[in-house]
Amino acid sequence: MVDLVAAQVENAWWYVTAAYVIILGGMAVFVTALGIRIRRARRALDQLP
Amino acid sequence: MKFLRTRWLEVTALLVVGAAVVRGVTVAADVTQGDVQRIMYVHVPAAWLAFLAFGVTVVGSVAWLRSGKPHWDRLAASSAEIGVVFTGLAIVAGMIWARPVWGQFWTWEPRLVTTALLFFIYLGYLALRRAVIDPVERARRSAIMGIVAFIQIPIVYQSVNWWRSLHQTSSRNSIDAPLRVTLWLAVLAFTFAYAVMLRRRLELSLLEAALELRQLEGSQAVAGAAVVAPSLEKAGHHG
Numbered sequence: 037m038v039d040l041v042a043a044q045v046e047n048a049w050w051y052v053t054a055a056y057v058i059i060l061g062g063m064a065v066f067v068t069a070l071g072i073r074i075r076r077a078r079r080a081l082d083q084l085p
Numbered sequence: 086m087k088f089l090r091t092r093w094l095e096v097t098a099l100l101v102v103g104a105a106v107v108r109g110v111t112v113a114a115d116v117t118q119g120d121v122q123r124i125m126y127v128h129v130p131a132a133w134l135a136f137l138a139f140g141v142t143v144v145g146s147v148a149w150l151r152s153g154k155p156h157w158d159r160l161a162a163s164s165a166e167i168g169v170v171f172t173g174l175a176i177v178a179g180m181i182w183a184r185p186v187w188g189q190f191w192t193w194e195p196r197l198v199t200t201a202l203l204f205f206i207y208l209g210y211l212a213l214r215r216a217v218i219d220p221v222e223r224a225r226r227s228a229i230m231g232i233v234a235f236i237q238i239p240i241v242y243q244s245v246n247w248w249r250s251l252h253q254t255s256s257r258n259s260i261d262a263p264l265r266v267t268l269w270l271a272v273l274a275f276t277f278a279y280a281v282m283l284r285r286r287l288e289l290s291l292l293e294a295a296l297e298l299r300q301l302e303g304s305q306a307v308a309g310a311a312v313v314a315p316s317l318e319k320a321g322h323h324g
Binding site for chain 2: 056
């Protein structure tokens with residue numbers, strides 16, 4: 037019943053696109069944030085006497 | 086060539102994730118759910134990666150309690166952080182799928198509730214790590230919590246079988262071969278992505294530990310050797 041309702045979704049691709057962008061974008065943002073944190077930690081280490 | 090030698094994991098992950106995405110949007114649509122079912126190819130792997138990440142946290146926690154070696158604590162913490170990210174992403178992707186299929190983004194049914202609990206339990210784990218200053222005590226407490234929290238994983242997994250759930254049961258064996266191959270390719274791709282994230286996060290953990298140690302040495306230089314803060318690196322086995 038639920039499945040039959042889903043088959044009638046007209047704008048399914050909008051939902052698919054949103055899910056893919058959020059998941060892949062989220063992963064990319066996390067990796068980028070890690071890169072920034074690594075750079076900051078390296079800089080903090082260099083600045084210590 | 087040097088770039089490929091040092092970044093082979095990142096390059097491989099990008100290629101496999103790219104292949105999984107292309108396959109996910111081009112494979113035949115599900116007969117009953119239509120195109121919206123394609124969300125499964127990112128939702129299921131994200132959930133799987135969350136389980137894997139928290140499993141690695143347990144391994145790191147147990148190994149630290151047994152050996153006291155700091156790299157196990159770093160592994161547990163790094164993997165937990167990635168697990169929280171993947172749990173959050175799995176929840177969001179699930180909500181996007183639920184809107185057209187169930188008619189609402191969220192409903193208080195067992196799989197969703199237990200997954201939300203899982204998310205908050207491991208957020209608590211990360212909060213605990215920030216709350217304890219003493220690195221040895223921090224490692225000990227979070228190792229215990231990392232082991233206890235894992236109980237939630239089988240509860241989440243079995244929630245669709247144990248209780249009357251709106252969420253469908255495992256699709257692994259009930260879908261046709263082309264869809265199953267796509268799902269496994271996506272799981273492989275996300276596993277590569279996890280490996281990349283874990284490597285980067287471990288690199289950061291190592292830097293943070295070095296920073297903590299240098300700051301400790303700096304404070305000793307000012308306050309004298311009598312003022313000694315506990316150090317995970319210097320503690321070795323905690324006994």
